[in-house]
Amino acid sequence: MFLRRRTPFVIVLWANLRRQAGPLAALVLAGVLVAVAWDGLYARGRWRDTGWVYIGEMCGLAARTVGVGCAVLLAGWQGGSEARDDAGWVATASARGGVTYQLMGLASGVVWPLAGYVLAMTVMVASPYPQEPVGRAPLDMMAVDGVMLTAFSCVAYLVGRTVPLRGVSVLLAAAAVVLSVSTWSEPLLGPLAHLRFTYRGDTVPGGAELGAPPGPAVWLPWCRAVLLAAVAATAVLSCARRWKTSGALIVMLTVALPLLALTPQSRASGSVLNTRELRCRGHDPAVCVSSAYEPRRQHLEHVAVRLSRRMEGAGPTHYLLTEDSSRECRDSDGVDHAWTVGISAREDISLQGLAGCLIAFSPHQEPTTAEARALYLWLTQETPSHGSTAHAPSTADRLARLSAPERAHWIGRYLAAVEHGSRPPRIPAPDGGEPR
Numbered sequence: 001m002f003l004r005r006r007t008p009f010v011i012v013l014w015a016n017l018r019r020q021a022g023p024l025a026a027l028v029l030a031g032v033l034v035a036v037a038w039d040g041l042y043a044r045g046r047w048r049d050t051g052w053v054y055i056g057e058m059c060g061l062a063a064r065t066v067g068v069g070c071a072v073l074l075a076g077w078q079g080g081s082e083a084r085d086d087a088g089w090v091a092t093a094s095a096r097g098g099v100t101y102q103l104m105g106l107a108s109g110v111v112w113p114l115a116g117y118v119l120a121m122t123v124m125v126a127s128p129y130p131q132e133p134v135g136r137a138p139l140d141m142m143a144v145d146g147v148m149l150t151a152f153s154c155v156a157y158l159v160g161r162t163v164p165l166r167g168v169s170v171l172l173a174a175a176a177v178v179l180s181v182s183t184w185s186e187p188l189l190g191p192l193a194h195l196r197f198t199y200r201g202d203t204v205p206g207g208a209e210l211g212a213p214p215g216p217a218v219w220l221p222w223c224r225a226v227l228l229a230a231v232a233a234t235a236v237l238s239c240a241r242r243w244k245t246s247g248a249l250i251v252m253l254t255v256a257l258p259l260l261a262l263t264p265q266s267r268a269s270g271s272v273l274n275t276r277e278l279r280c281r282g283h284d285p286a287v288c289v290s291s292a293y294e295p296r297r298q299h300l301e302h303v304a305v306r307l308s309r310r311m312e313g314a315g316p317t318h319y320l321l322t323e324d325s326s327r328e329c330r331d332s333d334g335v336d337h338a339w340t341v342g343i344s345a346r347e348d349i350s351l352q353g354l355a356g357c358l359i360a361f362s363p364h365q366e367p368t369t370a371e372a373r374a375l376y377l378w379l380t381q382e383t384p385s386h387g388s389t390a391h392a393p394s395t396a397d398r399l400a401r402l403s404a405p406e407r408a409h410w411i412g413r414y415l416a417a418v419e420h421g422s423r424p425p426r427i428p429a430p431d432g433g434e435p436r
Contacts, residue, residue, distance in 0.1 A: 029070050029116030034123050036062040053197055053274055056138035059124055060192055063145040064180040067117050068152050072176040075109030075153035076169030079160025079239075102239040110153045117149055136273045140221040141190070147228040148189055152176050154235035161239060187261035188224060196324045197290075202280040204288045204320050210342035211325030212288070215275045220263075227256055278322065284308065285315065290322040293345060297321075300343070303351050307358070310379045312408030314415060315358065316341040321349075329357040355379040360418045370395045371424040375414060398427050 037058040125137045156172050179185055181192055198215040199207070208214060230249050237246035280288040281297070285304045289297045300321060308315045316329075318340040328342035341358070343349060359375050374395035399407065406428065413425045 023112070023115075025070070025074065026112040026116035026119065029067065029113055030119040030123070032066050032070075033059070033062040033117065033120035036066055037120070037124055052137055055124060056141045056274075057192070059121060059138075060141060060145055061181075062120070063117060063149065064189070064192060065177055067113065067145070067149055068180050069173045069177045070116075071109070071113035071149045071153045072156040073169050073173040074113060075106065076156035076160035076172040078106070078109040079157040080164040080166065080169060081160075083161045083164030084166075099236065099240045099242065102236050106154060106157055106236065109157055110150055113153060114146060114149055117146055121146075138274055140273055144190060144221050144224050144228065147225045147232070148180070151228040151232040151235075152180070154232040158235040158239050187263075188227060188257065190221065190224060197322070198275050199278040199290060199322065200275050201278040202288060204278070204280065204318055204340055205338035206340045207278075207288070207320060210320050210328055210340060211322050212278055212290075212320060213324075217263075223260065227253065227260065230256075276323065280318070284313070284317060286318050288318055288320045292323060293321050296349065300349050303349055303354060306351060307354055307379060310381075311358075311411055312404055314408055314411040315339070319343060321345060327357065329354075329360075352380050359414070369424055371414060371427060374399045374427060375411065395427055398429065402428070 037055070121142050156169070156176065159172055160169055180189060186192075196211075196213060199212045200215045204210075204212055230253055234246050234249040234253065237249065277291040278288055279291070280286045282301060282304075285308050287297060287301045287304055289300065300319060304316075304319045316339040318338065320340055321343045323345060325342040325344060327344040327347065341354070343354075347353070355376055359372055359379070377396040378399050399410070402410065410425065410427060417424045
């Protein structure tokens with residue numbers, strides 16, 4: 001008996017299938033979403049380091065622009081058409097409930113854009129990429145985007161019925177796209193750009209700024225999905241004139257949204273599913289490496305220990321290597337005397353490169369100071385290049401003949417001068433006399 005009777009949803013969806021309007025819209029939307037995501041990924045060109053994070057970022061961008069625009073345009077036009085055709089009497093005369101009738105009207109405006117989004121995300125997850133993506137698919141972010149499409153569609157349907165002018169749906173689509181990509185929507189939708197891996201495990205001084213932001217709260221994306229679903233339910237209940245229930249949901253949203261906005265959130269947060277373990281080993285210096293770069297830890301430890309010994313204890317306290325760490329050498333903390341150096345995963349780790357970065361010196365560029373050249377030669381144990389000045393050999397020899405305490409004191413003064421942008425101090429004479 002149940003199988004022979006078609007439900008209202010089956011009737012509406014079957015009508016769309018026969019007319020091929022709904023499936024065609026879903027296929028077009030899916031194709032555009034995939035094209036936008038793939039174009040953005042190839043334009044960024046950073047597959048290996050943060051694969052799934054950038055895939056999620058491009059998918060979110062496509063959903064908040066093309067997906068939201070198409071869904072709002074279709075749902076707003078659907079609601080406006082019903083109001084212009086004076087179809088409201090069907091809801092009051094129908095034996096079915098008002099909510100069921102509104103869901104039937106929303107089927108074309110919500111189901112097919114959502115089906116197009118799901119199809120596009122399935123293609124993105126299953127696609128063979130030029131390189132193996134790092135991490136896992138950000139399914140929590142994709143779920144938020146899917147519920148977001150539903151919420152925007154329901155609200156557009158309500159506005160279309162309330163203001164049944166033909167141009168309203170176009171204005172709604174443009175406003176929805178602007179709202180979804182603006183910073184005002186971040187508490188509810190999450191940040192759109194600058195998505196990164198987030199890290200758990202050992203803490204690193206200054207790690208969030210150098211490329212190791214802490215992991216987001218596990219409940220956050222699912223809380224956003226629930227609130228977006230409440231927005232969609234409020235719009236549907238308002239269309240069905242269930243004022244008490246919709247009013248209760250509005251009160252709940254009025255309380256929940258400010259609380260969510262006050263929740264500490266990082267602008268560089270990403271998917272909860274894309275977290276990496278960060279482990280620090282050693283002491284003075286400590287080497288902190290994410291789980292993806294464990295094979296490079298031993299080489300980094302070797303270089304860091306050599307450099308620390310040559311700097312007489314005045315060098316960095318932490319070296320950080322993650323998927324998102326950048327080459328940053330001047331991040332010292334005056335409170336606890338911690339000095340964390342960020343190392344780019346896309347560059348080779350070498351003693352010469354780290355030494356030049358730490359002392360703000362490049363042996364291939366002019367001009368530079370004799371003190372910088374002398375310290376570079378001391379740290380790397382290299383012979384002066386053909387471009388060195390006449391004073392470089394004497395200053396390097398004078399630095400090498402200092403006692404360890406004197407050299408450590410001078411290196412500390414040099415680093416402080418570089419940090420404040422002042423001229424480096426002159427190297428003292430080994431016998432305690434004035435430098436020449």
